Amino acid sequence: MMPPTWSVRRLHTLEDGQIDELASVLIDCVEGGASVSFMHPLTRDRAVAFWRRLAQGVVAGERALLVAEDARGLCGTVQLVFDLPENQPHRADLSKMLVHRRARRQGLGAALMRAAETTARECGKTLLVLDAVTGGDAERLYARLGWVRVGVIPGYALLPRGGLCSTTVYYRNLSEATLP
Ligand SMILES: CC(C)(COP(=O)(O)OP(=O)(O)OC[C@H]1O[C@@H](n2cnc3c(N)ncnc32)[C@H](O)[C@@H]1OP(=O)(O)O)[C@@H](O)C(=O)NCCC(=O)NCCS
Numbered sequence: 001m002m003p004p005t006w007s008v009r010r011l012h013t014l015e016d017g018q019i020d021e022l023a024s025v026l027i028d029c030v031e032g033g034a035s036v037s038f039m040h041p042l043t044r045d046r047a048v049a050f051w052r053r054l055a056q057g058v059v060a061g062e063r064a065l066l067v068a069e070d071a072r073g074l075c076g077t078v079q080l081v082f083d084l085p086e087n088q089p090h091r092a093d094l095s096k097m098l099v100h101r102r103a104r105r106q107g108l109g110a111a112l113m114r115a116a117e118t119t120a121r122e123c124g125k126t127l128l129v130l131d132a133v134t135g136g137d138a139e140r141l142y143a144r145l146g147w148v149r150v151g152v153i154p155g156y157a158l159l160p161r162g163g164l165c166s167t168t169v170y171y172r173n174l175s176e177a178t179l180p
Contacts, residue, residue: 006070006108008115014055014065021074022067023047025100030160032101035133040160057083064092064123066115068099068108075103078112080120080128092120094130097138109141117174126175131156134166147172 011018023044030042038046057063062083068076076099080092094116099108120128132138134152143149147170156167 004107004111006068006075006103006106006111008066008068008076008108008111010115010119011058011065011067013059014051018067018074019048019051019055022051022077025074025077025098026050028100028102029098033160034098035136035157035159035165036096036098038160039158039162042160054079064116064119066112066119068103068112070103072102075100076108076112078116080116080123080125082123082125090125091127091129092123092125094128097130109138110145113141113145117172121174126173128172128174129169130171131167131169133157133159134168136165139168142170 014022024047026036026038026047027042027044029036030038030040038050054063054065058065062081064080064082066078066080067074078097079095081095082092084091084093097109097112099112117128130142130147131153132142150169150171152166152168154166155164157165159165
């Protein structure tokens with residue numbers, strides 16, 4: 001088996017160059033049709049503004065940001081959101097799992113998920129929750145990694161070029177789970 005061409009790490013601050021590279025990943029995913037909060041076309045200004053806002057939460061410890069880097073720069077990312085109500089200190093939301101199309105289907109999505117679960121454990125979290133477009137590529141990834149499917153919310157969001165899609169909610173109990 002070929003060794004991976006990328007490495008995964010957690011960032012605690014975001015520099016301008018990293019914000020620009022993450023903006024490119026987000027723009028590429030929206031161009032590719034991913035339903036990740038934005039409509040097509042996503043301008044660079046809006047993508048950069050999104051990551052700048054988010055960087056403040058990363059510095060404040062309200063979220064953990066994991067990134068993957070290949071020879072061309074940052075090519076994937078996922079976040080754990082810790083900024084939740086005070087009665088849910090054991091929990092995090094997993095969000096914005098994005099892999100640039102140049103780096104897909106090589107196991108990077110799975111590597112980012114495993115890194116996110118390890119980070120969540122290190123931060124004392126025992127329950128993770130996420131939602132994913134019903135029938136999309138990400139759903140297969142989460143199911144394969146042992147996430148439990150809760151159910152479908154029909155007509156949840158718009159796809160980037162219009163048309164409603166449903167979302168499927170998943171959870172992962174880290175106190176029971178062993179990494180597959
Ligand atoms: C969903 C997403 C993160 C998956 O990322 P990825 O890096 O391609 O994920 P993986 O490589 O781990 O797995 C993807 C597929 O490649 C396959 N694969 C993994 N390693 C492989 C390899 N070395 N050779 C061939 N295939 C491989 C996996 O089996 C999987 O197959 P499947 O989709 O048929 O089940 C990516 O498609 C993405 O960013 N999509 C757009 C954004 C999005 O929808 N995010 C989810 C929001 S909830």
